[in-house]
Amino acid sequence: MIKRIVILLVLLMLAFIFVNLAASYSEQTSLSALGHYYVEQGPSELGAANLVTAVVVTYRGLDTLGEVTVLFISAAGVGLLLRRTRRKDDHEDLEQGDRAEETAIARKPASEIVETATELLLPMVILFGIYVFLNGHLSPGGGFQGGAIIASGTMFLLLALPESHISRLMIAITESLSGFSYVVIGVLGVILAGGFLDNRIIGLGTYGHLFSAGAIPLIYVFVGLKVGFELSAVLDRFRKEDSGPL
Amino acid sequence: MSFFGDLQISMIVLCSGLGLVLIGLWGILTQRNLIRMIIGFSLLDTGIHMVMVSIGYVTGGTAPIINDDVPMATAVSRVVDPVPSALVLTAIVIGLGVTAVMLSFAVRIFRARRTLMIDECTESKW
Numbered sequence: 001m002i003k004r005i006v007i008l009l010v011l012l013m014l015a016f017i018f019v020n021l022a023a024s025y026s027e028q029t030s031l032s033a034l035g036h037y038y039v040e041q042g043p044s045e046l047g048a049a050n051l052v053t054a055v056v057v058t059y060r061g062l063d064t065l066g067e068v069t070v071l072f073i074s075a076a077g078v079g080l081l082l083r084r085t086r087r088k089d090d091h092e093d094l095e096q097g098d099r100a101e102e103t104a105i106a107r108k109p110a111s112e113i114v115e116t117a118t119e120l121l122l123p124m125v126i127l128f129g130i131y132v133f134l135n136g137h138l139s140p141g142g143g144f145q146g147g148a149i150i151a152s153g154t155m156f157l158l159l160a161l162p163e164s165h166i167s168r169l170m171i172a173i174t175e176s177l178s179g180f181s182y183v184v185i186g187v188l189g190v191i192l193a194g195g196f197l198d199n200r201i202i203g204l205g206t207y208g209h210l211f212s213a214g215a216i217p218l219i220y221v222f223v224g225l226k227v228g229f230e231l232s233a234v235l236d237r238f239r240k241e242d243s244g245p246l
Numbered sequence: 247m248s249f250f251g252d253l254q255i256s257m258i259v260l261c262s263g264l265g266l267v268l269i270g271l272w273g274i275l276t277q278r279n280l281i282r283m284i285i286g287f288s289l290l291d292t293g294i295h296m297v298m299v300s301i302g303y304v305t306g307g308t309a310p311i312i313n314d315d316v317p318m319a320t321a322v323s324r325v326v327d328p329v330p331s332a333l334v335l336t337a338i339v340i341g342l343g344v345t346a347v348m349l350s351f352a353v354r355i356f357r358a359r360r361t362l363m364i365d366e367c368t369e370s371k372w
Contacts, residue, residue, distance in 0.1 A: 011275075014267075031322065035329050038328055049311055049312040051325070052310055056336070064336065074347045077350070081354050138311075139311065231342075
């Protein structure tokens, strides 16, 4: 009872703070100094039409590298936590639980409509994901969004054909290679241009074209591949945990 | 629109965001089921994202993408702040990673205990 009152009190106090915050809030009528600089200089300095991309990939590129690292660690954590241990000294309960889970998993297959739709739509979903991360510097979207779309394609596949096999080795290799290339591009920025993750290591190209904005499309391709495969691996881990580490 | 008078659009987003934060926190604090707590966390997360997006909004602004409709010359006066948008993008991805790890902890606890109620897991309390 005391606990409930404390919780209520905490929420009420927080609500009080929020009401005061909202009451004193007024919409900005012009950009902040930093935003103003990015909007004014971004297109001519980096050649990216999508200014959010310019901020994410170049101005705040180090944050994005950290973000990719966090995602990698969480994917690794999921893999570690959901690994099915096959050791004999395991808890008896756990083994029983596993068996109960396996019988629960043996359910009806997906209907033919879902299966056919998946076969038809899966290539398009993946193609759309690739389109989104290739055009990240020109239109809404980018590596993370494209990667999430690719992972939703994997989700689709796992829902329709739960038995389909996803190669963990392929996922691991693609993921590590794209993460590595991302860092290599960052270091090349130090050597060839103004600093770590500077996108001007190759020419900026024609403004507004697919091959423009220097290394931004390259970085986004690697980010997109990495995120897509990482999220697919996470989804695969949640589906079944019995096929070993790779 | 006339019903709301001169209510600003970002005010609506800000208030919904703060409301979601409160609902999510309530869920985390009161629910005993792990999945529901994780849902509470996701609501809290989404609320924070909405608050951040609303703070970056500039009156009458559009997406900070330069194209034919938003030419480079007038962009400064017509787009919203790109910095909060970029921060929210980062925050969404990290929230996703944290949620995935929380869910896999829930799977582990369920596998060991056959239950998702935290009341049943008492030996590590306090």
